[in-house]
Amino acid sequence: MQRTEQERIRRESLAALRALGIEPYPAAEFNVTHRSKRLASEFKDGMAVILAGRIMSRRIMGKASFAEIQDSEGTFQLYLNRDELCPGEDKAMYNTVFKKLLDRGDFIGISGETFTTQTGEQSVMVKELTVLSKSLKPLPAVKVDEDGKVHDAFADPELRYRMRYVDLVVNPGVKDTFEARSKVMQTIRQSFDGAGWLEVDTPVLQAIPGGAAARPFVTHHNALDIPLYLRIANELYLKRLIVGGFEGVYEFSRNFRNEGMDRTHNPEFTVMELYVAYKDYHWMMETTENLLSDICQAVHGDTKATLNGTEIDFAPPYRRVTMRDAILEHTGVDIDGKSEEELRAACEQVGIETDDSMGKGKLIDELFGEKCEHHYVQPTFIMDYPVEMSPLTKVHRDNPAYTERFELMINGTEVANAYSELNDPDDQRQRFEDQLTLSERGDDEAMFIDQDFLRALEYGMPPTSGIGIGIDRLVMMLTDQTSIQEVLLFPQMRPEVFDQGPDEKGLQALGIPEAWTPHLVGAGFDRPEALDGLSPGGLREKLNGYRKKNKLDIPALTLEEVESWLSA
RNA sequence: GACCUCUUAGCUCAGCUGGUUAGAGCAUCUCACUUUUAAUGAGAGGGUCCUGGGUUCGAGUCCCAGAGGGGUCACCA
Numbered sequence: 001m002q003r004t005e006q007e008r009i010r011r012e013s014l015a016a017l018r019a020l021g022i023e024p025y026p027a028a029e030f031n032v033t034h035r036s037k038r039l040a041s042e043f044k045d046g047m048a049v050i051l052a053g054r055i056m057s058r059r060i061m062g063k064a065s066f067a068e069i070q071d072s073e074g075t076f077q078l079y080l081n082r083d084e085l086c087p088g089e090d091k092a093m094y095n096t097v098f099k100k101l102l103d104r105g106d107f108i109g110i111s112g113e114t115f116t117t118q119t120g121e122q123s124v125m126v127k128e129l130t131v132l133s134k135s136l137k138p139l140p141a142v143k144v145d146e147d148g149k150v151h152d153a154f155a156d157p158e159l160r161y162r163m164r165y166v167d168l169v170v171n172p173g174v175k176d177t178f179e180a181r182s183k184v185m186q187t188i189r190q191s192f193d194g195a196g197w198l199e200v201d202t203p204v205l206q207a208i209p210g211g212a213a214a215r216p217f218v219t220h221h222n223a224l225d226i227p228l229y230l231r232i233a234n235e236l237y238l239k240r241l242i243v244g245g246f247e248g249v250y251e252f253s254r255n256f257r258n259e260g261m262d263r264t265h266n267p268e269f270t271v272m273e274l275y276v277a278y279k280d281y282h283w284m285m286e287t288t289e290n291l292l293s294d295i296c297q298a299v300h301g302d303t304k305a306t307l308n309g310t311e312i313d314f315a316p317p318y319r320r321v322t323m324r325d326a327i328l329e330h331t332g333v334d335i336d337g338k339s340e341e342e343l344r345a346a347c348e349q350v351g352i353e354t355d356d357s358m359g360k361g362k363l364i365d366e367l368f369g370e371k372c373e374h375h376y377v378q379p380t381f382i383m384d385y386p387v388e389m390s391p392l393t394k395v396h397r398d399n400p401a402y403t404e405r406f407e408l409m410i411n412g413t414e415v416a417n418a419y420s421e422l423n424d425p426d427d428q429r430q431r432f433e434d435q436l437t438l439s440e441r442g443d444d445e446a447m448f449i450d451q452d453f454l455r456a457l458e459y460g461m462p463p464t465s466g467i468g469i470g471i472d473r474l475v476m477m478l479t480d481q482t483s484i485q486e487v488l489l490f491p492q493m494r495p496e497v498f499d500q501g502p503d504e505k506g507l508q509a510l511g512i513p514e515a516w517t518p519h520l521v522g523a524g525f526d527r528p529e530a531l532d533g534l535s536p537g538g539l540r541e542k543l544n545g546y547r548k549k550n551k552l553d554i555p556a557l558t559l560e561e562v563e564s565w566l567s568a
Numbered sequence: 569g570a571c572c573u574c575u576u577a578g579c580u581c582a583g584c585u586g587g588u589u590a591g592a593g594c595a596u597c598u599c600a601c602u603u604u605u606a607a608u609g610a611g612a613g614g615g616u617c618c619u620g621g622g623u624u625c626g627a628g629u630c631c632c633a634g635a636g637g638g639g640u641c642a643c644c645a
Contacts, residue, residue, distance in 0.1 A: 004578055006596055064603040117603050140579050141595050143606045152580040152594055158637050257645045470645055
């Protein structure tokens with residue numbers, strides 16, 4: 001691993017600090033009296049304050065300097081004067097430590113006195129400076145000018161997501177998104193706990209990945225010697241708890257789905273699921289709109305949020321549209337009473353491709369997803385889904401072709417999915433079997449049958465309404481982000497390949513003579529792994545070719561030598 | 569999985585129809601400077617032009633293959 005010049009210089013500074021008797025990574029706690037934001041709001045000249053944080057900029061002007069220190073709340077300006085910081089003869093703390101050995105990114109603690117500069121900037125005159133942690137890598141130098149224009153932004157999404165720690169330090173606003181996310185979850189917890197519902201934890205590793213239709217991640221349990229699946233949903237477990245007698249249960253469930261990744265999908269994502277006994281989906285709609293309104297209030301202090309230039313109003317009530325009406329309005333197709341063949345024809349007619357594995361549910365889903373979904377920008381409940389696409393939902397009280405299910409659409413995206421839960425065990429068994437038929441037709445996302453869940457229903461589940469709210473997407477809606485990566489601290493990325501540098505010792509361990517190892521590195525075989533799977537003849541030819549080309553003064557290799565390395 | 573596109577200094581990016589020693593700003597280093605704020609002035613160092621082939625007298629630039637990223641679509645929440 002090659003170090004850059006800047007890194008080498010910082011390591012030299014690190015050593016110089018130690019030579020001066022200053023520990024760059026001290027163990028002792030450092031207690032502050034203020035943080036930047038609060039200090040700014042309570043600011044008066046002449047306050048004695050202690051602050052800690054990262055040096056984000058330095059403006060050195062001979063015997064006086066200004067520096068920006070960044071803590072968890074924001075930044076604050078420091079004024080460092082040589083003779084204030086070093087009242088005695090020894091000026092090393094200013095001349096050497098501050099001016100030469102400290103860098104942008106270092107953590108320091110300071111104590112001093114507040115004052116206002118001639119230009120009117122709130123500042124702290126530093127009397128004492130403590131080195132708290134030396135930073136060995138230079139932070140990207142993002143600068144914001146007077147017009148608020150950002151220069152040299154650290155904007156490459158790959159680097160931002162791979163090194164979120166740098167992103168958080170350097171890009172203003174990134175923290176706000178995650179604070180908003182925390183506020184969303186806090187508001188939900190407060191609301192549900194206040195209602196007397198119980199927050200629970202259910203298995204992430206499941207023998208049967210149930211509760212949704214999706215491709216799961218598979219792993220293996222060694223002791224039991226069985227495959228286990230990372231949960232795609234927690235729904236069936238929460239319903240078992242309703243069977244067990246809890247009136248309301250909820251869980252923030254990290255779900256895992258082995259599917260594509262894009263702006264709205266990450267392999268792991270968070271869904272808040274809530275189940276409440278003796279309720280139906282109408283009650284759940286009211287509960288949901290009130291909850292979202294509270295959440296938006298908590299985040300923005302208002303029920304309105306701006307998303308993609310459009311104002312979204314989270315104040316209840318939300319529009320309620322049946323799926324049949326939605327499809328009728330946007331495609332002219334009335335799905336009511338249509339057979340599979342008729343629906344397939346209708347799809348083809350509006351330009352949707354179909355294939356034989358698609359059943360009625362899937363066809364209707366396509367009609368809605370392709371032609372209707374994107375129209376619903378303001379929060380809208382799409383209700384009464386066809387029975388074929390809702391295997392866990394109770395049939396509609398007025399029409400058995402539909403179910404009591406709704407999805408909440410915001411900005412053309414599904415944010416929540418809720419039902420009057422199916423609690424008739426025989427009906428549930430039949431629906432699972434219908435799914436099995438779909439699976440045999442080639443739908444690899446059809447649901448598995450969970451026999452234990454069916455048994456639980458046979459013991460009796462009260463009428464229940466349940467909902468799953470996509471937390472990541474909700475946070476996107478509330479923070480004006482268009483990609484899910486922006487609301488996940490560490491979104492999924494292809495693993496990074498680190499350059500480990502040459503491993504001459506490892507090569508020698510294979511029996512390669514010391515005279516040859518530097519040349520193997522030179523020829524591109526810089527680690528033992530680089531030789532894996534090579535044929536002895538080919539390797540010998542390459543190395544002897546390298547020897548000839550570079551006129552090396554060592555004997556040519558024999559086939560036996562090379563064979564012995566590769567068999568080592 | 570398909571298509572489009574990108575990869576040049578620590579960071580952000582220029583680099584024309586292929587042509588001397590590959591540039592800028594910031595960052596870094598040296599010097600000056602006691603109220604600055606994208607501080608300023610003077611000077612210096614810093615490059616595997618993603619990797620591997622090919623075309624050519626000559627490749628950062630053109631061609632092929634590969635790696636990684638981004639975007640669009642498909643699947644999905």
